[in-house]
Amino acid sequence: MKKAVVYKLDRWNPDEKIIDQAAEEIRKGHLVAFPTETVYGLGANALDEGAVKRIFLAKGRPQDNPLIVHVATTETAWEIACCDDRALRLMEAFWPGPLTLVMRAKDVVPKVTRGGLDTVAVRMPSHPVALALIEASGVPIAAPSANTSGRPSPTDADAVYEDLGDKIEVVLDGGPTDVGVESTVIDITEGLAVLLRPGGLPVEALENFGETVLLPEDLSREKGATLKKRSPGTRYRHYAPKCKVLLWKAEEDWPDVDGKRVGYMGIRRPPVDLDGDAILFDSLENYARGLFMGLRYLEKRGVEAIVADYPEKRGVGLAIRDRLYRASLAEFDEKP
Structure with a gap:
């Protein structure tokens, strides 16, 4: 075609x-x-x-x-x-x-x-x-x-x-x-x-x-x-880049990345130097606006894993959490 x-x-x-x-x-x-x-x-x-x-x-x-x-x-x-x-x-x-x-x-x-x-x-x-x-x-x-x-x-x-x-x-x-x-x-x-x-x-x-x-x-x-079942985006893996997505929650330490080349996106500053593979947002609204573009960008940068700041449950943060949860395929005791 x-x-x-x-x-x-x-x-x-x-x-x-x-x-x-x-x-x-x-x-x-x-x-x-x-x-x-x-x-x-x-x-x-x-x-x-x-x-x-x-x-x-x-x-x-x-x-x-x-x-x-x-x-x-x-x-x-x-x-x-x-x-x-x-x-x-x-x-x-x-x-x-x-x-x-x-x-x-x-x-x-x-x-x-x-x-x-x-x-x-x-x-x-x-x-x-x-x-x-x-x-x-x-x-x-x-x-x-x-x-x-x-x-x-x-x-x-x-x-x-x-x-x-x-x-x-x-x-x-x-x-x-x-x-x-x-x-x-x-x-x-x-x-x-x-x-x-x-x-x-x-x-x-x-x-x-x-x-x-x-x-x-x-x-x-x-x-x-x-x-x-009546809504799209609720039952299948969605929003995922080709590399693994790891979620960094507020009460947790930086994820164990096993020496992999890592990219980062979120509001908080990462505690490690990522040689330019980090995207920082100044608000939840801008995080949402750049979420999918950021995942695609870091994927193209060749990172082996993306650590994503898992935001709080307010405003559009709830939607960001939902998308990141589904992209990561993580299993938590709590709901996204």
């Missing part, structure tokens, strides 16, 4: 002709990678079963892993999901933005898009290029992260091309993403707000809005396991 065509766009004023060309590719059943405020997404017509299957093939993604459907209007959300008053309030408060709502799906959404479930995950991105593409396409767009399944998510177009350049038709390059980690996913199907995946919208924002946010662990084991 020929290489993807890459179009550079001004994020605030994307070229209408390029957007229209990309939208036509979506309508043809082709794959278009595009920036959102969180990470780059790999988009296809969410209502076209054949097109959605191509997403799974291009990424090497398990087909029981549901996709998030991106919309440009709340009216489209109502057309594909069974929305209630709570859903509407959350949409009005947090859309467009990094919040995904899991709701009962309507029959118009193919089962392949939903991972075979009776629910659908829906969000409205805030990135101008993403909104322009969805609007021009005239269809909701299913879009997981635009990377090979299991790899660190892409936060710039180069990472997309590196993983998928020979498997898709178009890459829309809108520059680096703002948030750096995927959206927060909450399930609202049971009259509750259950956090399935922490992400770019801090849980505190939902709580300040008046929601009591539960974890799957707060429910019965069976119910919690069932709900987790």
